Amino acid sequence: MHGPAALQLTPDGRIRHLLTTEGLPKSLIIELLDTAETFLSSQGQPVKKVPLLRGKTVVNLFFENSTRTRTTFDIAAHRLSADVVTLDIRTSSASKGETLFDTLKNLEAMQADLFVVRHSAGGAPFFIADRVTPNIAVINAGDGTHAHPTQALLDLMTIRKHKGDPAQLSVAIIGDLKHSRVARSLIHGLRGMGCPDIRAIGPGTLLPGDLEHLAVRPFHRIEDGLKDVDVVVLLRLQKERMTSALLPSEREFFNLYGMTESRLHLAKDNAIVMHPGPINRGVEIENEVADGPQAVILDQVTNGIAIRMAVMAMTLSAQKNDQS
Amino acid sequence: MSFIVRNMTIISPGSPMHGKTDIGIAQGMFVDPQVLSGGEEIDGQSAWLVPGLIDCRVNLREPGLEYKGTIASETKAAVAGGVTTVVATPTTDPVVNSPADIHLVLERASAVGHCRVLPTAMLTQGGEGCQLSEMAALVDSGCVALAQGNRPFQSRKIEFNALKYAQSLGIRVILDSESRDFAGGCAHAGRIGIGLGLSLNSPLSEILGLGADLDLVEATGVTAHFSRITTKNSVERIRKAKVEGLNITCDVTLAHLIYSESAIANLDPNFHLERPLRTEDDRLALISGIADGTIDLIVSDHSPHETGAKLAPFPETEQGMSIAEGVIQLLIQLDHQGEISFEDSMAAMTTRAACFLNQGSLGAIKYGNSADCVLINPNQTTEFDHSNWLSAGRNSPLIGTTLPGRILGTWISGQRIARR
Secondary structure, three states, rough: OHHHHOOOOOOOOOOEEEEEOOOOOOHHHHHHHHHHHOOOOOOOEEOOOOOOOOOOOOEEEEOHHHHHHHHHHHHHHHOOOOEEEEEEEEOOOOOOOOHHHHHHHHHHOOOOOEEEEEEOOOHHHHHHHHHOOOOOOEEEEEEEOOOHHHHHHHHHHHHHHHOOOOOHEEEOOOOOOOOOOHHHHHHHHHOOOOEEEEEEEHHHHHHHOOOOEEEEEEEEEEHHHHOOOEEEEEEEOHHHHHHOOOOOHHHHHHHHHOHHHHHHOOOOOOEEEEEOOOOOEEEOOOHHHHHOOEEEEHHHHHHHHHHHHHHHHHHHHEEEEEEE | OEEEOOOOOOOOOOOOOOOOOOOEEEOOOEOOOHHHHEEEEEOOOEEEEEEEEEEEEEEEOOOOOOOOHHHHHHHHHHHHHOEEEHHHHHHHOOOOHEEEEEEHHHHHHHHHOOOOEOOOEEEHHHHHHOOOOHHHHHHOOOOOOOOOOOOOOOOOHHHHHHHHHHHHOOOOOOEOOOOOOHOOOOOOOOOOHHHHOOOOEEEEEOOOOOOOHHHHHHHOOEEEEEOOOHHHHHHHHHHHHOOOOEEEEEEEEHHHHHHHHHHHOOHHHHHOOOOOOOOHHHHHHHHHHHHHHOOOOOEEOOOOOOOOEEEEEHHOOOOOOHHHHHHHHHHHHHHHHHOOOOHHHHHHHHHHHHHHOOOOOOOOOOOEEEEOOOEEEEEEEEEEEEOOOOOOOOOOOOEEEEEEEEEEEEEEOOOEEEOO
16 A cells, blocks of 8 residues: 555646645645635635536545535535535444445446545545545545545635735644644645644643644643734534543633634734634634634635635546546 | 484574484474484475474464454464464354363364464353353363453453452463553554544553553462563563562564554554554563563464455454464564564574463473474575465465565474475
């Protein structure tokens, strides 16, 4: 098996699958963001329809529940004129591995062109990408607590649009980084773009053990971590963190780490506030910030469609060129 | 049939024959070649003659899991790795739990097996960790030790009772120390596993489990063996416990001596093991544990699987590696790499293993002992590929590799075994 990062590139360095932002070259990230911007109209909305993927079949292969991400992939594929098939597959039996492999072979036989995969097991999209025939592209739409690269790219696109080159910025990520594929992929993406100051803010139970290796600075006090940052990224707090005794309560989390107007003053004056959604008002963020001028949360959603269009277009064009 | 093997070097740590250059084999035993009249002359080609290895942890999969491997296929694989005696784990389906099960394993081994098979049985009925097995009857029927495998005891109280009962009958127990609270997780909770977003197994699972088990062993006085230790912490605690006089032994798997957590970086499911591969620091501590004798045995923990068991994303694959047929070659490689001297690893798989099993006639090349031996040329190589692979389990990182050492001949009870 190839290394995970190598698997997603063609021999000449183009993007064949999108599996992770880890190790993704800066030039490719920029190309993806630039391509995504071409799919936005002058009003900043995604273009309604282009014929780029006419005759192509995109299969949404969701082994884990997701409405929002799946919908954005659906919309992106439709805007590119692709045919879209969505499969909701619940993994249940002990032999689900075989099921995944068999499902995959069956879909290949139906001549799909692109798989959008979400799976609860870290590495599942790599398993698929390693085994699909050469003319099929795989996009990771979230695997376990490992990676969510399209979310990271849309975050980078939003950051670049509002704040400029990440290589000049300070970014703070707040909350449950330990269980967050969004945070992990964003950190790799920011590192790829040369971001010099990435901070992680949260209690010891919610920060992962490899921050030092990622050159991310941990902070347990939000007042220390927020100082003079350009970008504030909030993460969704799952209810199960309380039942598994990682946190006492949502209330205590909000009291310690919730984004309030007064805390936001610690960041730079025009700092932006991001959140992958869906937001929990009164847990990660107070209403005044969520609805305030510094929040760019809905812009992230819009950019998400453009990014997914760009990823689909670029991976499928690399497939096409590979075969010719 | 009798043989005289000449022109080789005997490597049998602790034996008076160590370093000698010829040996006789007659009537199933090693004999003085001077007194042997007749017999086939074997040219040892300047190779090494070593005692047949004793592998104290092998999953033969029979009964019940024949789709993963059989006594026939897996003992054949073991012989190809220089092993002439295997200790079979009881975690079959059903588990080995009654004298009838023991007889079944022994009869299958004698009918179709390619090497000596010594069965073990579960400490608790059905392996469920609730009721004690009929330990005396199991030992009488030929079981060499009682183990709980990777199955938890329902409580520490039941574990205490099992150990106390075994102690009173003079029965050795094999423990896989693990704290239930921290068990599970497919990767070591280190940089690689965290980075890949895998479910994590903290070393605390072993640290807490071993601590509690050591206390129970001390409290009951049972003769205990700790199997598959993986952490530096475990090596240090066992070293200390031995100094304090506790009657314990332990083993490490070959995989944990060779690989560390970085082996899973490519998500190769062959490295998804029941005990995760840990840090390089841990690996080096395990190696030093072999060198100073803290770790008594090296085991293969050979775990063959059907192809489908590994055909899934890493966390969803079954655990274990098929490794038996490369055991002696891997030991030579560890020697060549300067990590574990061949004499140290031989001691851990011959003399100490025989002593552990109370099998005085095995594990050493000396007159009167059972003639179990392997003639191996360390300067030649063995290629492992799909066409010559013997184990039913192809879940092995060895396939497609070439390792140092080539077996020229194997004898078990004085019988020459056909070559690979």
